[in-house]
Amino acid sequence: MPELPEVEVTRRSFVDAISGARVLMVQLGKTLRWPLGCEPAILADRVVTGVRRRGKYLLLDLDKGMLLLHLGMSGSLRFTPAPEPMGPHDHFDLLTSAGVLRLNDPRRFGAVVYAASPSEPVVQRLLGKLGMEPLSDDFHQDVFVTGLRASRAAVKQVLLNGRLVVGVGNIYASEALFLAGIRPTTMAARIGPERAKKLYEAIRQVLELAVQRGGSTLRNFSSADGSVGHFQSEAHVYGREGIPCRVCGTAVRMVRQGQRSSFFCPRCQRA
DNA sequence: CAGTGGGCCTGAGTGC
DNA sequence: TGCACTCAGGCCCACT
Incomplete structure (x- = not known):
């Protein structure tokens, strides 16, 4: 969760x-x-x-x-x-x-x-094997860009596995990739430096916003004082298969990657 | 070494 | 109402 x-x-x-x-x-x-x-x-x-x-x-x-x-x-x-x-x-x-x-x-x-x-x-x-903290000064753009370049796996999988950057799970991986205009299935190594930098910024941005919103409450998440999160209502793609993209109106698509669902807009995320 | 797939658990939802 | 099935925000581990 x-x-x-x-x-x-x-x-x-x-x-x-x-x-x-x-x-x-x-x-x-x-x-x-x-x-x-x-x-x-x-x-x-x-x-x-x-x-x-x-x-x-x-x-x-x-x-x-x-x-x-x-x-x-x-x-x-x-x-x-x-x-x-x-x-x-x-x-x-x-x-x-x-x-x-x-x-x-x-x-x-x-x-x-x-x-x-x-x-x-x-x-x-x-x-021991956890990657960089995305909301800290430890999150170095050049290390991130180089790390993507070094992996032949799909970029969504690289975000999820936590070796390069931690804390990005299934919701925020899809959301960050949307903000960066990158398809979840794109091989990490094939993302150029400019787009990789954009993804770096997107990760920070989406996680910061989500923290501000109190996280996402999909089923029954609440924090230790009982309050729920509200980020899910402003998600661009997560859980929105078939629904028009908030930006361009194209229907959001879903694909399975490693037994997890990924969501993307085929128009806003062209490659 | 990197990458993939199975499995751990329970509950909610769907279709028959 | 019941059953079989799928899916769910994560991550370890065995395998190729």
Whole structure:
């Protein structure tokens, strides 16, 4: 479900509330993608010192160790003042002195993993191969352009795989490619420098706008304070197969790439 | 090494 | 109402 904007909006929605809070206890539901990796009891009395984001991971910093959270396809976090009984899709409750952080994830592709330190192998395994952060100063245009040039895969796949740039998922890949006028099926290496630069700018632009709009709420995404996103209502192509392009009126088309749907306007995205 | 395809899970929607 | 089927915002891993 959540791509970078949804994860970032979620982070912002509870970082101030939880920072400085002391962990009282942890409650687990069904196992997620991976086991927690520690005895829940050892987390008691640790202090949450901050919440960072890397790609689509949230990093919950503790005064000793950290928790890596991923929302998978269907996960969402909620931070509430008081504990409530866990429902069938609630899999992780972090009870703290400031409130309860709860992960709800029907499909359980998400994860919460403990790491005693940033140098733990698990951290390297999960975060080690991630590409540039598109909304940070770390996102270098020349590295992006060179990276595209080096790949023979379809540009949409390159955006999705996270090795060059992180956080761009199925919605925002289609949207960024629309803004740049590039078809999702175009081989990355065949995109010239000028168009690659345009795509670089489009990625920043679409992700920034999406964060401003509170992300996209397609099914039931909401951030940790319960608010929903509104970006989906201004998407140009995602989920709009057969609907006239907002720019030129041509019917938006859908293609399958690696078991995922891609959407594009055949007129605005000519190559 | 890069690239592709399968699989992990559950729920919603569709067509018969 | 029931069943079979497809699809869904992600990502790891085995394979070529």
